[in-house]
Amino acid sequence: MPHLVSPDPIRTDAAPYDAVLLLSFGGPEQPEDVLPFLQNVTRGRGIPDERLKEVGEHYYGFGGRSPINDQNRALLAALRESFAQIGLDLPIYWGNRNWAPYLTDTLREMAAHGIRRAVVIVTSAYPSYSGCRQYRENLADATAAVENAPAIDKLRHYANHPGFVGSFVESTAAALAELPEGSAIAYVTHSIPTAMNATSGPDGNGYVTWHLDVAAEITAELERRTGVSRRTDLVYCSRSGPPQVPWLEPDVNDHLEDLTAAGVPGVAVVPIGFVSDHMEVIYDLDTEARATAEKLGLPMARAATPGTDQGFVTMLRDLVVERAAAERGEQPERPCVGKLGPGWDNCRPDCCPALRRPAAGASAPADGSAHQASSDQTPPAAPSTAGPKDNA
Template sequence: MPTTSDDDALAPYDAVLLLSFGGPEAPDDVMPFLRRVTAGRDVPEDRLQEVATHYHHFGGRSPINDQNRSLMAALEAELARRGSSVPVLWGNRNSTPFVTDTLRAARAEGLLRLCVVVTSAYSSYSGCRQYREDLAAATEELGIAAADLVIDKVRPYALHPGFVAANTDHLVEAVAELEPGDRDSARLLFVTHSIPEAMDDTSGPGDGDGNLYVEQHLRAGHVIAQGLAARAGVTLDHELVFCSRSGSPRTPWLEPDVNDRLVELAGEGVTTVVLAPIGFVSDHMEVVNDLDREARDTAEGLGLRLVRVPTAGTHPLFVEALVDLLQERAAEARSEVVIPEQVDGGDLRPSVCAPGCCPNLRAALPALCGQD
């Protein structure tokens, strides 16, 4: 963890900005929200109506905003514990509070230098660069009002020890609930959001080999599974599967889908499956609908016992990791020497993205917090 002689270890930042995807808070918000998410992608109306049913199963309210409120409170508490008085702000890409409004309010309060934490741990266009594009679009909309804002962000944190440790803790606790016989024969599926294959192929630095999105998940899953074996004496066969596929059926997306894999495992004689959604930082819609509803229905129809592991959420080790990352970025801003923490020797991503990193394959749009 970086150290400093300054009164506040987050100096020179005036505030932290928690930047998230957003979600509807009421049934009338669902379709406007989905239209914002899919703007410019030519998604048919019937597909939007189909996705809307996922939200209406839960009263038309996404859990993500409440989870962000909880994460904000946890970050504020951890910052205060470390003696920091820097406030935590919150902005969304696709629902209120919109990031543009948050930046406008920050400037009005004299908060001019912000450090951003995004609620996405992994490297990809949708998981990193698109957030940076939204920051650029917000400052462009503000125009002259954003001229004196300085916005930085923490690096992708999929392989940060705290994020991995929080997921390991949850997995150990979930497996402990199984009977000994079930623990020995269970199959462990690490779950993440599917993305187009082309997006994975171009994830990572512009001069690299791509596929960093999948690689980070595989590395994180490997370390988490090792942690389960070391702490609980349970070694499970494990693999990476995907959920929440969307878009044109003609576009190849990452597979296998979690439901398809459950069918295959049941055919192989597996009776217990553990689902660990390490690709998500909280139990938002893709988790509660795709895993707790659809995958559970699939498992019940197959006679499989399904154990679902919680996401990192507000686990203390995850919250501490995010504050460590904020302090690390602040030390960089002060031109101090920083030795970042990383597990498993994985590819260490910088806080300032290199040119061509995780590109937008549809359009060349400006993005903040990068060299291009």
């Protein structure tokens, strides 16, 4: 599939950057961490500890440990090895928004090491407030809090890069191979309030538009390979917040029921909204959705996320080289697939604005902003079926 193969970078000069920062959501690593972690995530929203403890039960079901930090450690190791393979001499640091290593502490360490300018890899691939702008706001706050903090540039959105799409092509093909002929594909991502989607990206509706474009590219490549057309849908998981607030639908579990009623013989669940198998994947899909499928008697196979797939890691490395070249005033090749073109290096000031959030204890507005999810979703403020979120 030549159009899904990333070209080798023309050069490995990293100037003007002297470091890379991997920025993620963070997650608890032991049972004692769960409540403090959830307090960090929901700080300022007035959510009582009793409710957070309820949400924390999903973490306790996995030993009180989110997989996200271990996945970031593995990604760090893979990136360092990939950098070394091409002689890209840049240190890679790691910071989180909501748990150790905290972003501010990491920037303080970078400043102590004399780092002046760094490029940041965010473990969120799509445009939205919580998947992009909120990270940029956190970076701005942390930079302001650290004396002599390095200047930071964020890589472009990479969901439609060949390295990301190609990884899902391979994992979706593997999942379909486990299923009966004629099985459908359910592309899954994190639900967000419809009002947040409406303001995502420079022109609005960017969150859904990017997902649909990525799904169409995966589908087209699989059809090109096999000559088989099949049903595909974009569905959602991890909805939270009060039921009267509209969020993106359908929910993956409702969709599985619809597929069964339609007589579909099986389904490949493909989590295109996620870069690794963190809590939304292992709980919302591998636990809840799989239980739904088993109850329905619907064969289901879940496609792997990119994680430390070589193509994905190479993509991240190449994006660092690409951004460095652009900052030097060059015109680097900007690989992408689909109809939308490559992501933008610099977001407009009005891109992906935050939804209004009421003061702690106030009733929720109709736009659902009191319960904003991130693509690393935050826990719900009111009882709901949604689990915790540490999507990065």
